[in-house]
Structures are given as structure tokens and as C-alpha cells.
Amino acid sequence: MTVVSADNAAAAGSAGAMPRSPIARGERRxxxxxxxxxxxxxxxxxxxxLWGDFAWPAIGLSFVLLVLLCERIGRLVPVKHKGAYxxxxxxxxxxxxxxxxxxAADSGFINPNWFPPPSKIGVALWDLSTRYDRFSGTTLLGRPWLMPEAFSQDGWAGVWKLAAESHVLATVGRVLFGFMLGAIPGVLVGVVMGLNQTVRLMLDTTLSAIYVLPKIAIFPIVMLMFADPFGEAPKILVVGLSVFILMAINTMAAVRGIDNVYLMAGKNYGAKGWSMxxxxxxxxxxxxxxxxLRIALGTAMIVxxxxxxxxxxxxxxxxTFYYWEVLNPEKMYAGLVVVMVLGVLLTYALQWLQRRLMPWQK
Known part of the structure; x- marks a missing residue:
């Protein structure tokens, strides 16, 4: 037993060494x-x-084999390297x-005119990021490299003038304002609906009916509510309405789904009203x-x-739509890439906020 234990300890302590058990050998095979x-x-x-004729079945089967392959490799990765893996x-x-x-685009398997290769999309993204469009007076990022000079000449007014050119800033501003406009009252109304049966019965059916409407379909109605139907307010409000309805329903379900054990424990410790x-x-x-909130943020981006x-x-x-109209697919795909990057960054920001507000989940 002593010899076996020593061998096992030596095998476990060898840095980077692959396990030598029969199971590990089977995994490698x-x-x-x-x-x-x-x-x-x-x-x-x-x-x-025959690869072209059976491309999609081959790709599907290759993906399944790749998943199984990665699962087998994951079983052999030491615990300390799991994060890196x-x-x-x-x-x-x-x-x-x-x-x-x-x-696939270079070999002609897919049409590069409609599905341009990533290298061309990258070039188009760089062009959009560095070029000023004199026709529309806009840029993708607002030319941040010119902001120090603009600040030295015109102060913050010069910086804002450059920032106002940005497509990204315009979209992010509408999303954030609309998201906050809808999320805060949506959570409050959802809490009330979860706690009060009368309010829930009054609002639940109405919110559920409005929720299934395509949000773009209510945009013309929202435009009629403002003196300037083509301004920023209708765009922000339609995002806010979309987020509000989703958050009210979600928060109501969250409150009603709380385990009764927590409520009983709170009562036993004297919690009631605002304290509860x-x-x-x-x-x-x-x-x-x-x-x-994460789903609502994605909905806000879509809307x-x-x-x-x-x-x-x-x-x-x-x-993105403009470059589709003028048949420039590289820049159209570049716009879609920007949308995806914005979605990832905003989601990470929301997860950061969640970690700060819910430290006990660590």
C-alpha cells in the first residue's frame, strides 16, 4: 500500500504529465x-x-465529431488548466x-459577392472606422484621434461635435436611454404585480397581449405621440416600451417564484413591509x-x-441598411459585426453590474 501511494503521489505531482491510468489511455485512443x-x-x-454535394451533412457530422473530440480532451486536462482550456x-x-x-469564399464554395470573406469584412470595418462620410456627415466612431486637437481648439464643444458624428454613439445612446426608461419602472411594476393579486389580475392580460406585438409595428403609433415624429424621442420610447413590458412580466414571475422558506425565515426574524x-x-x-434584464437588453438592441x-x-x-441598399456587402457585414460587438460589450457591462449588486453569488 505504501509503494502504491508513493507512486500515485509522484504521478499526481509531476507537472504537466498526462495520467497513465487505463482510463487515460482509453481516452487518448x-x-x-x-x-x-x-x-x-x-x-x-x-x-x-462528392464533398460539394454532401457539404452540409459533412459539416454537421464533422461538428459532432469535433464536439466529442473536445469532450475527450477536456477529460484529460488537469484541474489547474481547466480555465485556460x-x-x-x-x-x-x-x-x-x-x-x-x-x-470557402476563396475556393468559391460560397459566393464571395454575397458572403465576403472575413478578411474583406475586416478591411471594410477599418475603412468605416477611419473614413469620414461627407455625404451624411457621419463616421463609425466619431474620429476619436481628432478629439484632443478639437478639445484644445474648441473645448468640450469641439469634442461633442466629433462624437455627434458617431453611428455607434447614436445607437448606444438610444439603447441605454430606452433601456433605463423601460427597465426601472418595469421592475417596480413587476414587483407590485408579484405582491398584489389585484394589480396582477388587472395588468397581466394586457401586458401579455402587448408583449406579443412586433415592436416595430407600434413604432408608427409612437411617432404620432410627439410633435417631432422623426426625432430621437420616438426611437427611445419604443425601446423603453419593449423593455418595460418584458421586465414587468419577468419581475412578476421572479417575485412569485421566491421560495416560501425565505419568506418564512424573514418573518421569523421580524422582517415586514419595507424591510421584507x-x-x-x-x-x-x-x-x-x-x-x-439580459434578455431585455438584447431586445432593446434588436428593436x-x-x-x-x-x-x-x-x-x-x-x-448597415444603407450599405445593403447600395450593394456593398462588405460594409453591410461590417455593420453587423459592430452590432454583435456592441451586444457583447453591453452584456458584459450588465454582468459586471450583477456581480456588484449580488456579491453573495460568488
């Missing part, structure tokens, strides 16, 4: 078989001249997709509320991009 099967499948179809997996797969997209709401109900509902398609002269949605 499975990895080689899966990798060989994936390569052999594609090479056999290519050699027979997971980050590699999360970033590596999109890179593989981009490389395959580039190769602050220390029990809101913390108990907050995980579901933040899940709803504002759709609105900018049809009624805007500035914004990432307007820019």
Missing part, C-alpha cells in the same frame, strides 16, 4: 480515433469529388469558423430579474436596429 474519423470523412468525400474552446471555435469561411421587500424579496428575485433600418439618418442600423 478515442481522441485519435475521432480525429482520424473527422479527417478521413472529409478527405474521402473530397477525393471522390475553456477559454481556448470559447475563442478557438469562432476562429476556426472564420478560417473555414475564408477558405429590501432584505428578502428583492434579493430573492434578483437572479431572475437580471436574467430578464433599435430595426427602427434605424426604417426611420433614422444615423446609427449602426441605418449604416
Amino acid at each position: 478515442a481522441i485519435l480515433l475521432l480525429a482520424g474519423a473527422m479527417v478521413a470523412l472529409n478527405l474521402a468525400l473530397a477525393a471522390a469529388g 475553456e477559454r481556448t474552446l470559447a475563442l478557438g471555435f469562432p476562429l476556426v469558423v472564420l478560417v473555414l469561411w475564408e477558405l 421587500l429590501r432584505h428578502v424579496i428583492l434579493p430573492g428575485a434578483m437572479p431572475v430579474i437580471f436574467s430578464g 433599435i436596429i430595426s427602427v434605424e433600418f426604417v426611420r433614422a439618418k444615423q446609427g449602426v442600423g441605418y449604416m
Whole structure:
């Protein structure tokens, strides 16, 4: 027993050494078989001249084999390297997709006119980021490299003049204002609906009926509410309405879903009224509320991009639709890339806020 324990300790302590158990050897054999099967499948179809005819089944089966392969590799990764492995997996797969997209466009497997390779999209994104459009008087980012000089000459007014050119700033500003306009009252109304049956019965059916309406369909109605129907207020309000309805329904469900054990524990410790709401109900509902906020943020992005398609002269949605109209697919895809990047950054910001407001989840 002493010898076995010493051997095991030595094997466990060897840095970077692969486990030598029969299970590990079996995993390595499975990895080689899966990798060989994936390569052999594609090479056999290519050699027979059938890859183009069976491309989508081959891609689907290759993806399944790749998932199984990565799962087997993950089982052999030491615990201390699990984080690095997971980050590699999360970033590596999109890179593989981009490389395959580039190769498919260069080889003519997909039409590069409608599906331009990522390299051309990157060039278009760089051009949009650095070029001033004299026709519309806009830029993608507002030419931040000129802001120090503008500040020295005209102060903050010069900086704001450059920032006002930005498609990104216009879209982000509409999303954030609309999101806050809808999320704050939506959460408050949802809490009241969750706590009060009368309010819930009065509002639940109405909110559910409005929720299923396409938000772009109510935009013309919102435009009629303002003296300037083509200004910023209708765009922000339609985003706010979309977020409000979603957050009211989500928060109501979150409050009603709180475990009775928490409520009973709060009562036993003397919590009631505002104390119960602050220390029990809101913390108990907050995980579901933040899940709803994340969905609402994505909805806000979808709504504002759709609105900018049809009624805007500035914004990432307007820019993307404009380049579709003039048949410039590289810059159209660049606009879509900007939308995705904005979605990721705003989601990370929301997750950062969630970690600050819910430290107990760590």
C-alpha cells in the first residue's frame, strides 16, 4: 500500500504529465480515433469529388465529431488548466469558423459577392472606422484621434461635435436611454404585480397581449405621440416600451417564484413591509430579474436596429441598411459585426453590474 501511494503521489505531482491510468489511455485512443474519423470523412468525400454535394451533412457530422473530440480532451486536462482550456474552446471555435469561411469564399464554395470573406469584412470595418462620410456627415466612431486637437481648439464643444458624428454613439445612446426608461419602472411594476393579486389580475392580460406585438409595428403609433415624429424621442420610447413590458412580466414571475422558506425565515426574524421587500424579496428575485434584464437588453438592441433600418439618418442600423441598399456587402457585414460587438460589450457591462449588486453569488 505504501509503494502504491508513493507512486500515485509522484504521478499526481509531476507537472504537466498526462495520467497513465487505463482510463487515460482509453481516452487518448478515442481522441485519435475521432480525429482520424473527422479527417478521413472529409478527405474521402473530397477525393471522390462528392464533398460539394454532401457539404452540409459533412459539416454537421464533422461538428459532432469535433464536439466529442473536445469532450475527450477536456477529460484529460488537469484541474489547474481547466480555465485556460475553456477559454481556448470559447475563442478557438469562432476562429476556426472564420478560417473555414475564408477558405470557402476563396475556393468559391460560397459566393464571395454575397458572403465576403472575413478578411474583406475586416478591411471594410477599418475603412468605416477611419473614413469620414461627407455625404451624411457621419463616421463609425466619431474620429476619436481628432478629439484632443478639437478639445484644445474648441473645448468640450469641439469634442461633442466629433462624437455627434458617431453611428455607434447614436445607437448606444438610444439603447441605454430606452433601456433605463423601460427597465426601472418595469421592475417596480413587476414587483407590485408579484405582491398584489389585484394589480396582477388587472395588468397581466394586457401586458401579455402587448408583449406579443412586433415592436416595430407600434413604432408608427409612437411617432404620432410627439410633435417631432422623426426625432430621437420616438426611437427611445419604443425601446423603453419593449423593455418595460418584458421586465414587468419577468419581475412578476421572479417575485412569485421566491421560495416560501425565505419568506418564512424573514418573518421569523421580524422582517415586514419595507424591510421584507429590501432584505428578502428583492434579493430573492434578483437572479431572475437580471436574467430578464439580459434578455431585455438584447431586445432593446434588436428593436433599435430595426427602427434605424426604417426611420433614422444615423446609427449602426441605418449604416448597415444603407450599405445593403447600395450593394456593398462588405460594409453591410461590417455593420453587423459592430452590432454583435456592441451586444457583447453591453452584456458584459450588465454582468459586471450583477456581480456588484449580488456579491453573495460568488
